[in-house]
Amino acid sequence: MSKKQLLIVAHAPSPNTRKLVDAVLAGAKHDDIEEVETRWLPPLETQPDDILKADAIILGTTENLGYMSGALKDFFDRCYYPVLEEKQGLPCCLYIRAGLDGTGTRRAVESIVTGLRWNWVQEPIIFKGEWQDEFIDQAQEIGQAMAAGLDSGVF
Template sequence: MSLLIIWHSRTGASEQMAQAAMQGCRAGDQCVAADAVTSEQILEAGGYLFVCPENLGSMTGAMKEMFDRTYYDALGRIEGRPYSTIIAAGSDGEGALRQIDRIATGWRLRRVAEAKIVNFHAQTAEQIWALKTVDREVLSDCEAIGAGLSEGVALGVF
């Protein structure tokens, strides 16, 4: 089984973090933009890493739309599979995290790694819309998250 990293990004932060997570992954794992994810990919994956920004206190609309498109096809068919999350936030990220966790609960996924919330402290329109550069230390953490999830899924540890 493989890890599926699903991401959406508006200003580059989530994409950079998803790509960093993918650097730690094994061959056969996938990193797919939320708007391109299919129900088949959800069903075939052995675990998931959801990476997105928080927008207006919620997960990004593109990530929500991915869940809307795939939810019922996967319902009852992926129980017990592992997941984790990486959230790019302007202030706290907790709203996006709660939403993803609620959907994961419906799918009966198991959180196997603590969520990583990266706060960019963007509070003005200019700061929010600005392209982001993620610190090397954060990218290293994301790579480690990807490696841990990938290895755990491959070994059947989760």
């Protein structure tokens, strides 16, 4: 039996946003999770085939002018139609690194994900305001929860 595939598509343009990606990866690769393979791809490098191979996806973006990063928007622009029919029901979650409140970013991503008919497995997490070290623990929990859900067959 092959391992389930967890794909992380996250924009990480700064050292702190890279720390978030690393924390999500660490959580997803927890020792208790045995049947899940996890990989991270920056949005500009992600292709429709990467999504077609995925059993679940974690999206990560910065808040840019009250919207998702241009890189994540590019990802959706390129991948939306090639995966639309085949990946309906794909378990997904989202985290946002927001200097402000992240609500515009959240709304924009949720609108696209609704169109794709992917299934939210948890509420989006918004890391608001000044950088806080607690963001790392929360990001790790996101990765671990998603991988554990795949590993146990919950989704």
